[in-house]
Amino acid sequence: MINNLMLTELTENQTNYQKIWLLKLAIIFFVLAIFIVCGFLLFEKKYQYKIYPGIWLNNYDLSNKTVNEARQLIDQQINELNQKGITFTYQNNENIALSTIKSEDMLQYINFDINQAINQAIDFGRDNNFFINFKNKISAILFKKKIILTVNINQAEIEKILRENFLRFEQPAQDATLIINQNNSSDNIQFQIAQEKLGKIIDYKKGIDELTSELSKLKFQPIKLQTETQYPIIFAKDCLNAESQANSILTLAPILFKYDKLNWTINKNQLANWLLLETNPDKTSSEKIIISLDPEKTKDFLINKVATKIDQTPLNAKFQIQNNKVIEFQTNHDGIKLNVETTYNNLKDYINNKNEKVDLAVEKQLSDISADNINDFGIKEIIGTGESNFTGSxxxxxxxxxxxxNAVNGLLIKPNEEFSLVKALGKIDKTTGYLPELVIKKNKTVPEYGGGLCQVGTTMFRTALASGLPITARTSHSYRVSYYEPAGTDATIYDPWPDLKFINDTEHYILIQTRIENDKLFFDFWGTKDGRITTKTQPTIYNIIKPKPTKIIETLDLPVGKKKCTEKAHNGADSYFDYKVVYPNNEIKNKRFSSHYVPWQAVCLLGIEKIKLK
Incomplete structure (x- = not known):
C-alpha cells in the first residue's frame, strides 16, 4: 500500500516537473517569437524605403541605399564614362576614344537602363509571397544578389567607327579573282585567274560584345580588339572553266536597255569589268564556280545612270485649315521607280541563259494620301496642341x-499608323534646304546639316502627349538644353536613330498643322475627339550635378585668338513626369517618362596660328 502511494506521488512529481519545463519552453519560444517578430518589424521598417542587404551591382554595394542614393552611385560612374569615353586598343596601340554622347542633337551610341536596374534592386524581396521573400532576403545576405544593368548599344554605329579607325590594321582574305589581261586591246579581251590569299581581320563583334558585358558591370577598362584568320571562299583550283565562260559572255555585248524614249548601252569593256567569280548556287552541278555580275558595279550603273533618269518620287496630298475647312494645298501624284534588285537579277539571267533581251523592272509607286476622300478623313477639330520656345537660336x-x-506641315496620319518623325522629315542635307552649323566631332570642327531639328522633335512629342496618343519611341537629350525646358519633356532625333514615334489610335485621320509665332513653335493635331482625357504632372528634377571646367579646343578654322563657344555648360540631372490617359470606356493607361542628363562642360574653340616649319 505504502509502495503504491510512493509510486503515485513520484509519478505526480514527474508530471508536474514536465509541465513546468513545458511551460518554461513555451515562454522561451514565445519570447523568442516576440524578439523575431520585433526584429523582423524593425528590419522591415529600416528598409521600408531602402534596398535590402546583400544587393550588389557588380562591385558596387547597393545595400541600405534609397532609390535616389542608388541612382546617384550609378550616375556617378556613368558620368565618369561620359567625360572620359571608352578606349579600344589593338596591339597595344590606343587608336580611338569613343564617347557615349555627342553634342546637341547627335546620336547616342550607348544607353544605360538605370531605372530597370534600380527597380530590380528595390523590388528584390518584395514579392507577394512571404516565404519566397524571406528566402530571398536570407540568400542575399549570405551569398549576395547580383543585379544586372541593361545596356543598349548601337552596335552598327560603333562598328562603323571602329572600322574607320582600325581598317589599316586588317588584311582581308582575297578570293581567287577574274582579272583582265592589261596588255590586250579593247577588241581582244582575255582573262586570267589570280590566286586566292588568306587574311587577318579584327573581330569587331567580339570587341563590342565585351564592351556590352563590361558596361553592364560598370567597368570602363580599355577594350582589347583581337584578330581572327579569314579564309577565302573561292579557290583558283575550282575555276578551270571560268575563262572560257567569261569569253562566251562577252559575245553578248553590246547590251541595250530601253525604257520609253530612253536607252542605255553596255559595251564590251564595261561588261568585262562587271564580270566576277561566284560560287555556283546549284549544288548538284560539277562546276563549283561560275561567272556572274559584280553586284556593286552593276547596281551602281543602274542606280546612277538608269534610275536617275526614270525614278519619279510619289507625292502625297497636303492639306491645311482655312476658315475651319480642310483644303488641299499640294496635289498628290503617283511615281515610278526602277527596281534595281530585280533588274540586276534580270541581267544575270540574260548572261547566264542567253535570253533574247533584258527587261528593266520599272514599278508604279502609289501615293499614300489623295484628296479623293477628303470628306471621310474626320478632320473637324484640334485634338491636341504642343509648343516649345527657341529664344536665342x-x-x-x-x-x-x-x-x-514646313516638311511636316499638312501631313496626314492614317488611323492605326505608327508615325515616324525621322521618316516624315526625309533626307536632311543641302539639297532639301537645310543649313550647316559647326559641331565638334572627335576634336574637329565640321559642318552638320539640320542642327535644331530636335526643336521639331520636342514640339511633336508634346503635341502627341497633349492628344493622348501612345508614344512608342522617344529619347531625351544627353544634357539639358534651354530650348527644351522644362527638363524631361524633350525628344531628340537623328537619322536614322533615335527617332520619335507614336501611334494614331483614334478612328480618324490626324492632320498636322504647324505655326511659328515670334520665338515659339506650335503644332496642332486636327482630327476628331473621342472623349479621352489626358493629364500629366509637372517634371520632377533631382540629382543635380555640376559640370567640369570649360574645355578649350585649338583650331585653325578661326582667326588667331578668337574664341567661339559651341557648347554651353549644363548641370547634370534626372527628371521624370507621369502621364495618364483615361479612355471613353474607362480604360486607364499610365506611363512614367524618365530622363537622365549628364553634366556637360562648356566647350570653346580657340583660333591658333599655324606652325611654320623652318
Whole structure:
C-alpha cells in the first residue's frame, strides 16, 4: 500500500516537473517569437524605403541605399564614362576614344537602363509571397544578389567607327579573282585567274560584345580588339572553266536597255569589268564556280545612270485649315521607280541563259494620301496642341527649324499608323534646304546639316502627349538644353536613330498643322475627339550635378585668338513626369517618362596660328 502511494506521488512529481519545463519552453519560444517578430518589424521598417542587404551591382554595394542614393552611385560612374569615353586598343596601340554622347542633337551610341536596374534592386524581396521573400532576403545576405544593368548599344554605329579607325590594321582574305589581261586591246579581251590569299581581320563583334558585358558591370577598362584568320571562299583550283565562260559572255555585248524614249548601252569593256567569280548556287552541278555580275558595279550603273533618269518620287496630298475647312494645298501624284534588285537579277539571267533581251523592272509607286476622300478623313477639330520656345537660336538654327516645320506641315496620319518623325522629315542635307552649323566631332570642327531639328522633335512629342496618343519611341537629350525646358519633356532625333514615334489610335485621320509665332513653335493635331482625357504632372528634377571646367579646343578654322563657344555648360540631372490617359470606356493607361542628363562642360574653340616649319 505504502509502495503504491510512493509510486503515485513520484509519478505526480514527474508530471508536474514536465509541465513546468513545458511551460518554461513555451515562454522561451514565445519570447523568442516576440524578439523575431520585433526584429523582423524593425528590419522591415529600416528598409521600408531602402534596398535590402546583400544587393550588389557588380562591385558596387547597393545595400541600405534609397532609390535616389542608388541612382546617384550609378550616375556617378556613368558620368565618369561620359567625360572620359571608352578606349579600344589593338596591339597595344590606343587608336580611338569613343564617347557615349555627342553634342546637341547627335546620336547616342550607348544607353544605360538605370531605372530597370534600380527597380530590380528595390523590388528584390518584395514579392507577394512571404516565404519566397524571406528566402530571398536570407540568400542575399549570405551569398549576395547580383543585379544586372541593361545596356543598349548601337552596335552598327560603333562598328562603323571602329572600322574607320582600325581598317589599316586588317588584311582581308582575297578570293581567287577574274582579272583582265592589261596588255590586250579593247577588241581582244582575255582573262586570267589570280590566286586566292588568306587574311587577318579584327573581330569587331567580339570587341563590342565585351564592351556590352563590361558596361553592364560598370567597368570602363580599355577594350582589347583581337584578330581572327579569314579564309577565302573561292579557290583558283575550282575555276578551270571560268575563262572560257567569261569569253562566251562577252559575245553578248553590246547590251541595250530601253525604257520609253530612253536607252542605255553596255559595251564590251564595261561588261568585262562587271564580270566576277561566284560560287555556283546549284549544288548538284560539277562546276563549283561560275561567272556572274559584280553586284556593286552593276547596281551602281543602274542606280546612277538608269534610275536617275526614270525614278519619279510619289507625292502625297497636303492639306491645311482655312476658315475651319480642310483644303488641299499640294496635289498628290503617283511615281515610278526602277527596281534595281530585280533588274540586276534580270541581267544575270540574260548572261547566264542567253535570253533574247533584258527587261528593266520599272514599278508604279502609289501615293499614300489623295484628296479623293477628303470628306471621310474626320478632320473637324484640334485634338491636341504642343509648343516649345527657341529664344536665342542663331540664324541657321532658326532656318532649319522652319525648314523642318514646313516638311511636316499638312501631313496626314492614317488611323492605326505608327508615325515616324525621322521618316516624315526625309533626307536632311543641302539639297532639301537645310543649313550647316559647326559641331565638334572627335576634336574637329565640321559642318552638320539640320542642327535644331530636335526643336521639331520636342514640339511633336508634346503635341502627341497633349492628344493622348501612345508614344512608342522617344529619347531625351544627353544634357539639358534651354530650348527644351522644362527638363524631361524633350525628344531628340537623328537619322536614322533615335527617332520619335507614336501611334494614331483614334478612328480618324490626324492632320498636322504647324505655326511659328515670334520665338515659339506650335503644332496642332486636327482630327476628331473621342472623349479621352489626358493629364500629366509637372517634371520632377533631382540629382543635380555640376559640370567640369570649360574645355578649350585649338583650331585653325578661326582667326588667331578668337574664341567661339559651341557648347554651353549644363548641370547634370534626372527628371521624370507621369502621364495618364483615361479612355471613353474607362480604360486607364499610365506611363512614367524618365530622363537622365549628364553634366556637360562648356566647350570653346580657340583660333591658333599655324606652325611654320623652318
Amino acid at each position: 542663331p540664324t541657321n538654327r532658326r532656318h532649319n527649324i522652319k525648314t523642318g516645320t
